[in-house]
Amino acid sequence: MSSGESAMEENWNAAYGEQASIYEDFSRYEDADGLVLLDLLRRQPLGRKTVLEIGCGTGKYTRHLAEQCARYVALDRSAPLLAIARERCAGLEAITFLQAEAEAIPLPDASVDVVFSSWALDGIVPVSAREQAIAECERVLRDSGDIWVVGNHFTGAFMEMRGEGSIAIDRAGYAFMLAHGFAHIETIQTRFRFPSLGEAHRILTFIFGESAAKYLDDHPVPTLEHRVVLLHRPKTTAAASLG
Numbered sequence: 001m002s003s004g005e006s007a008m009e010e011n012w013n014a015a016y017g018e019q020a021s022i023y024e025d026f027s028r029y030e031d032a033d034g035l036v037l038l039d040l041l042r043r044q045p046l047g048r049k050t051v052l053e054i055g056c057g058t059g060k061y062t063r064h065l066a067e068q069c070a071r072y073v074a075l076d077r078s079a080p081l082l083a084i085a086r087e088r089c090a091g092l093e094a095i096t097f098l099q100a101e102a103e104a105i106p107l108p109d110a111s112v113d114v115v116f117s118s119w120a121l122d123g124i125v126p127v128s129a130r131e132q133a134i135a136e137c138e139r140v141l142r143d144s145g146d147i148w149v150v151g152n153h154f155t156g157a158f159m160e161m162r163g164e165g166s167i168a169i170d171r172a173g174y175a176f177m178l179a180h181g182f183a184h185i186e187t188i189q190t191r192f193r194f195p196s197l198g199e200a201h202r203i204l205t206f207i208f209g210e211s212a213a214k215y216l217d218d219h220p221v222p223t224l225e226h227r228v229v230l231l232h233r234p235k236t237t238a239a240a241s242l243g
Contacts, residue, residue: 010162010207010208010209011206011207011208012207014206015206015207016077016078016080016081017078017080018080019206020058020078020080020083022203022206022207023058024058024081025203026204026207027057027058028060029192029193029194029195029199029203030060030190030192030226031060031190031191031226031228032190032191032193032223033190033191033193035188035189035190036061036150036188036190036228036230037061037064039186039188039230040065040116040148040150040230041065041068043148043185043230043232044114044146046065046069046114047068047069047070048069048070049069049070049071049113049114050069050070050072050073050111050112050113050114051065051066051069051071051072051073051112051113051114051115051116052073052075052105052107052112052114052115052116052137052140053065053073053074053075053115053116053117054075054102054105054115054116054117054120054121054133054137055075055076055077055117055118055119055120055121056074056075056076056081056082056085056097057076057078057081057085057118057120058081058084058085058088059074059084059085059086059088059089060118061116061118062074062085062088062089062095063088063089063092065116066089066092066094066095067092069094069114070094071094071095071096072092072095072096073095073096073097073098073107073112074089074095074096074097075097075098075099075100075102075105076097076098076099077099077100077101079099082097082099101129101133102117102120102121102124102133103124103129103132103133103136104136105136105137105139105140107140109139109140110139110140110141110142110143111142112140112141112142112145113141113142113145113146114145114147114148115137115140115141115145115146115147115148116148116149117147117148117149117150118149119150119151119152121133121134121137121147121149122149122151122173122174122176122177122231123151123170123173127176130176131180134147134180138235141235142235143235144234144235145234145235146232146233146234146235147182147232147233147234147235148231148232149177149182149230149231149232149233150228150229150230150231151170151173151174151177151228151229152170152226152227152228152229153170153174153187153227153229154167154170154171154174155227156225156226156227157219157224157226158192158224158225158226158227159227160215161204161212161215161224162208162211163211174229177231178231180233181233182231182232182233183232183233184229184230184231185230185231185232186229186230187227187228187229187230188227188228188229188230189225190226190227190228191223191225191226192223192224192226193222193223194222194223194224195222196222197216197222199222200216200222200224201213201216204216204224
């Protein structure tokens, strides 16, 4: 998820830490139909590949992807989120979990084939840290490797709920990624599907505060449209495009 300035206004830091169960609930109901996973696997075969996930969180996509490839490395900075991800992926032998920052990936050069990041890499702040994280992804990628990034589109109901400040931040993050060699592959229409309006209120107001409470008062339904972008950058062309 987006971090930095938006985390100061929203309650992401608490959800990453002492209230990891809230983040797990939020993540569980996000992309309720699994469209991001389906689209990624259609575009990027993972058989016999080594995959690094940046910002695995509680492992929403981790187990599904790890079952498709030869080796999987799941990285996140939050120990509480990683604990949930480890439990979710219990029994998988080809997976390694790393508690680390994306700006200093503890892997050798040219050791992975694919980097995948959902709602993480494009939101790292400050910008210098984001640039370092992308450089680290390039370092650990083998030749002809690929970086796939999922992030928030800056339109749609989810962003309307969060407000103009978060829209501006995510719009700037999107522009940054395009300026750093990423191509917009697709906009995917997903949705949050909460089991009840009460659950939507509990989870969303914890993270987003009054803006979520007001939005749910005006839109009293347990589903929420969420438009996301799928971005891609191949290692083989990235270095040349950036000079």
